[in-house]
Amino acid sequence: MQYKLTTPVTREDLAPLKTGDTVLLSGVVYTARDAAHKRMMELLDAGKDLPFPVEGSALYYVGPTPERPGEVIGSAGPTTSGRMDAYSPRLLDLGQAVMIGKGARNAAVKEAVARNGAVYLAALGGAGALMASSVRKLEIICWEDLGCEAVRRLEVADMPLTVILDPHGGDLYESGPATYLERGAT
């Protein structure tokens, strides 16, 4: 199935999603990698607010290449999400609803996804030029000193994504290869 979603999303929006479905995501998506996540944790530890409204938000694990003059963004494919595993459950419990990246997540993240009715979506790893084409607007909102790791507010239109972890405990990285080996392998 293919779903069209616009951020911020609700638990009800995400409930029908199943592992292997595709999503065309529109609206606002915030970028954050390891360094930005670490600073977000420091803010939370100090009792301060996050630099963006967290309820129903989508975070894209990406560090784009610099944009050429007149262009919105450079190449912008996903980075390996596992490096964010230490931080994601806390953000999901606070209301973050969508994680976008590539690669496997640990058990704690999977539990937090199920507990909060959230999702983990894959962008195409290594396809930075293709992923960039759905970005309409870019603005650095904080931590500019982090360079490509600064938090950016992206406005995206129909960003093509694949459901990896759904709110019901599904994981495409397990079921996808298993289904192929069962039915497709020659």
Next chain:
Amino acid sequence: MRTIAAAEITTAVARLCVRANTVLPEDVDRALEWAYFTEPWPLAQETLDLLRQNQFQAWNQKLPICQDTGMACVFVELGQEVHIEGNFEEAIHEGVRQGYGEGFLRKSIVADPLRRINTEDNTPASITVRIVPGDRCALTVAPKGFGSENMSRLAMLKPADGVEGVKNFVVETVRLAGPNPCPPVVLGVGIGGSFDKVAALAKHALLRPLDEPNPDPFYESLEDELLEEINALGIGPQGFGGKTTCLGLAIETAPTHVAGLPVAVNVSCHVTRRATEVL
């Protein structure tokens, strides 16, 4: 004796950084095309199609193929008859600085592994020099992304582990990596040498074109067997499931100690980049 000005090396390296990051080597492109036509699983074939569309998009938009434009690994085959006028290593770093700056490539290098301050110009390059006969200077820039680099592994096996031990280690490396290194992967495999040497062999093996078989028939068939076993894992493009888990792999070997069997696997992705110029 032939003199090459350091400035000439700088401009060549700068050009190569940009070219390597925007145009996939022909052999990797052909391997992706072949995988697309031979992939039996529909979802996997669609995914491979998107990866090929991405290359086209990159070319069209003058964008890097992947946003991780990597650590600039520079391999130099320097003729022993060549005299470099100027600072050789600084010339390479300057080429990286210019190429990554003018080419709008991402600056991904931190100056210190624990204090992690970005150098802002993607220097220093990781330079490997080999002195060879002749009066040429061959420069290869192979930008290496770390999504795949992080999935690489090294083991000091026992001689008794033999060929089976090596095969198990290589296949297990790909299985453990799963979807993380952006499959379909390309593998550089080093066997033999010492702890440091075997990693260098694996890295260097990634420079061999995928359609060029190992010159030693024994290792050529080992490469074929490994490819077949890896592509039976079912991981598939992006880890969504499918046949195409590995586009190709190259083995490099070196003499080793009677007591050892070092093996290293340098994992690379479907955007395995390299570009060469000979001065």
